[in-house]
Amino acid sequence: MYSRKHNKGRGRKRKDDFTWWQHRIEILKGHRDSVPSVEEIYDAASKRHPKIDNVIQAMKPWAGIKLALLSYYIGVYSTAIKSLVKLEDSKICYIDTFAGSGLVLTSKVGNKKVVLYGSPSLGMIVPKAEGKSFRMMDKFIFIEENWEKSLILKTVSSLIAEKIGISEESIQVINKDMNLIDYKSLMRKHKCDHALVFVDPYCCEPKWSVISQILDLPTDVLINFMISEVRRQWGSSKSKENAALDEYFGSREWRSAKNERDLIDLYERNISSKGRIVYKIKVHGQGLFYYYIMLVTRRTSGGNPWLEPIEKRLKPRIEKMSGNVFKRLISIFEGDIATLDKYF
């Protein structure tokens, strides 16, 4: 049995966790004074694209955990950038390499599907939604291979831009395979001094040669390492050729992996070999499904003080959250469940 004192502490902790997640979901839905709500943008985009629901990213509700993580890091980055880039007039960019359409639609939560801002939209709205001490990015570069998604993304990003006062010229939507882009030239063309890059594939689409190029540039990078998909590919090709895995890992070393731990370690070693530091955060889906977000940055002379909240607050909160609890959180936010006390 807990003492009263202990109980009080637990109560505060529960509240803290809930408040933190509530804030994150408010951001994913644009339910903040200074930004448009996602429903408003979705309605406006639906008028121009009547079949929007068939095109935008369909996801399980718990994919929102990844978006919550990303939105938190965009906030951290947009304040820490002052120590990453010294010049007052330097330009910072948000590059989303697997951008999607800017909106995501969950499978049913309660009796309805829920629309959330997708990763490119978060790059635009988070600093604005968080407040004055957060610096807006100067350029937004969104890469999406699927033509229909890229068209919706153009609409969504220009609707958001209009609402929050970003010029259309600061946004570029590129309808292309992200592996075919020269990132050095891209950053030079947009005069980017530093960039936050998000890499969110389904599986093994990004070639290591491309990630390696991105890591050579002045960037912070968030990479979704889809371990369940990578493991599936590895499991079915141990004794066969698999060019996709060769390109994903940048070598044939994946063949010597004995288990998924070895696959994760190999990818992490690749990143570390570029002189980068990697923080791995485990994101749970439903049941045993999980993946890692690898947060990659560069060691700074000041000792990267902004990484402390990542280690102390973000990582434990994300790793503790299960897919089912997140789904319930979304339904609470949508007004479907009256109380959440039993979940925290």
Ligand SMILES: C[S@@+](CC[C@H](N)C(=O)[O-])C[C@H]1O[C@@H](n2cnc3c(N)ncnc32)[C@H](O)[C@@H]1O
């Ligand atoms: C997991 S989804 C990304 C979701 C998005 N990041 C979000 O949070 O809203 C992957 C996206 O990448 C696109 N895609 C797949 N392969 C690609 C490639 N080689 N280059 C660019 N985009 C690609 C898909 O069409 C899909 O929209």
